[in-house]
Amino acid sequence: MICFFPGILCLYKSIIYNSQLESFKLVVLSRGLSANNESTLRQLPGVRVINLDKLDGLGAGTGLNAKKMFNMNKLYLFGLDEYEKLVYLDADMLCLGDLRPLEHIEPWAMAPDYGQNVGASVGQRMMFNTGVMVLRPCKETFGNLVKTLRGMRFGHFADQAVINKYLNDDSVPVECLHPKWNLIISNKHINKKMYSDIMKSGVKFMHFTKIKPWAIGRGLLVEKTSSKVYLHAKDRLLRWRFKEEIALWKSADASMRIETASSAV
Template sequence: MDAELVMLVRSGGTDGVSAENITRLEKAGWRVKEAEELEFENVDTSQIRSHHRHNLNKLHVWSWTEYERIIFLDADTVCKGSLAELWQMPGDFAAAPDVWWDVITDNRFNSGLMVLRPSTEEFHSLVKHVSDPNYHSPNDADQAFLNTYYRFRYFGLPYKYNFNLIMYQFHRYYWDLLWDEAVIVHFTVRKPKPNPRDHCHKGCNEWEPMEWYGMMFREMLAFYGWEDDIPLYA
């Protein structure tokens, strides 16, 4: 698509991305942008659930005004189709619906894939509103906040751009129905995230998507010559 690949990373702390893996990312064609932890007035980020504690750093991408438009993807997503039509998205912000074990059609979006127009003004507005308790609850991360902030004014994308793994376990009929047209597979409910050398096999809740993921990951390792050295895990 003639688009630049940019990776937003944290390099500090025990869970940051190592210098060795940053080098690997660059070898694979990524421009790596290290970002400082965002701070918000009167917000104690330590209250946010541990596995979401750094997610508000996603707001950094709104400040990347060197780009006209950004397609943002979480690190636990795998692309299996074309993203080309997303560049034609109307408006300034778009996202796909979320799915829950008891809700197949949610009017809230999942922030694992977002299409946005960067804006310094919008970035400062987002950071300011995180400090507003009407927009951000103490233990929430980015997704609940962004759903409140963009309520009634985002462009809704189809399911295929957030093919959430929870669909496989709880809404299998729709998973099978839509699999061929799925573009982004989102491994939301796997904790830890998939490891192609230690993933579930037939009999576990998501064995078929995990087998597919393992195949895709091994193809990537072979392409870059990393068969004996798995480089990255979220």
């Protein structure tokens, strides 16, 4: 399983360097992080870490094993009703632009899931990608999501499928964000003109769905295959197809330094 700690650090640094926000609080939902990595995150200015291993699980009554429940972690966001509004970001994001417009967008708001060969849908709606969400936490919403979860079978989309089904079944209004707020890198070879136009006009968040730049060379790029030959071939293909995006992430990570109480990261 891929460790997302390097991705979280780079995302945090890129928000500080590019967002133009005067201040922000980053709430990290943590599960399975080492004690050292969690301690590093807690030392970062403005960061709150919520260890999900210490919370009651969502799995009771769902029939899902621990690995599948790991992919439901973002549902816990909706129970954090001490916050009036949250902007959720997947840990495999890189911030590349000013985030201040999101302060004026009311929940719910998400960008379409344009990372598929054919745009996925739920009911009568397009599938929204939950890598970037503007949402309002609410215990009632959390409860409704858990009910939706317990009544579903699961495929590729994990918690994204649960959230989208809830939004569709309950006819929840959703503002459609421009894809620049969640530029899924697989768009590069699927919706080529859209991807090129957004890259030229300005990306807010680049979403590394197909490859995790910090995991390259560690045999972690492809899961659920027993073929090492296939694994390494897929690794090389992804490196070649997304070499510019990988270079962008690595350059950003190397150039940005943040001081903590004990060291620089």
